[in-house]
Amino acid sequence: MSLLIIALVAFAYAAPPIAPEVPEEEEAVAKPLNLGGCKDGVNNVIKVADINDPNLAIHAKDVVIHTYFNDGTPSCYWGRAYVSLPGKLKIVKGSVVVDKEVKDLKKAVAKMTVRKNSWFIGTVCYDGVSQKYQVPGNVCSRNIYPDIGDDFLKMLSTPGTYNFEEITKKAKVSNVISLPSVSSSLKTFVVNGDWQGQIALVLGKQKIAHVKVPSNGDWVYVY
Template sequence: MSLLILALVAFAYAAPPIVPEVPEEEEAQAKPLYLAGCKDGVNNVIKVADIKDPKLAIHAKDVVIHTYFDDGKPSCYYGRAYVSLPGKLKIVKGSVVVDKEVKDLKKAVAKLTVKKNSWFIGTVCQDGVSQKYQVPANVCSHNIYPEIGDDFIKMLSTPGTYNFEEITKKAKVSNVISLPSISSSLKTFVVNGDWQAQIALVLGKQKIANVKVPSNGDWVYVY
């Protein structure tokens, strides 16, 4: 679940090294407009899609995320999900399916492909490789251990189907992801907009898991 944070961190690091500060009055005008409804569980929904490949050992199934502001209120933008920085993501549904035993999972690396729907920013990470000189290599490619924890590693290494309720209890992993705040200048000039991400787990030279956000090939709004 923490892999989703990596994608959001990559969004933030897409900034130029020097970004002009935004005066408070301009910043207020730059904040998104809330036109259309924002009903919890209806408008603030992001679905995570598994990349269907029989060679993969680990799959995500029916994973659904709800988006919230830092104060816990549902976050939407023009009637669709809005990832707020700071804010919260809550995994409300879904399972992880491990088809076969995975050895040495602690050595796995998360490799990101992250894109913004913008000609100026465009692709930030491609298959774990930074496409922008401002983006550190460890943002696009990141070791999953020890951050992921021993209990979760053991679960993901063992064949079976695990729903997120079971994961939170047995692997001691929270289904709520707190997202960090970033500077107003980064939010306004760089992060503000539509994004999509694909996250692959790679062990050695072999992919063992692969998911994309959002699931429909569209974009998710981040600010």
């Protein structure tokens, strides 16, 4: 999965750096809560918003993500989307619009801003800079290449509109993102809660793309 698409769900990548991954069998002991009232495509929906800046070269349009537990069943928290760790995120619709040619995209850097709705945790990353000593700097800011892949890099450098079905076929990119396990104690005391995030792609000193999750400025539950 390319870093750009992963960045569309930046909020889901805020907590794992604080909470180290654990073996799958250890995490399997913890059963998901029975939250009920979770209809696929209705309650487990996250919308990604493009920051509407005409100076940006790359835009996300109508991107919608569905959340699932690791076994593929829809994941919700009191009737709203629930990002489960481990779990899966599926991009079900949307497109990437490239308004103008982007040269040297290989040099672009993804800079994240991620915040938890908590006075104790608060902002984890701000404009690509770590705000917590537990979170290494390369979590909040990283080069998009080579993770993005040459085929997708070419698409994002060339003007046009590319839907995710086309991207998955031509750039050989999956629309399903698998999220890691985290230790149960840190999952309870650190990860558990509401998160929101933004991701900006920066080339040199110029911002070329910028999105936020969720789209309405509200929060997404992560556990």
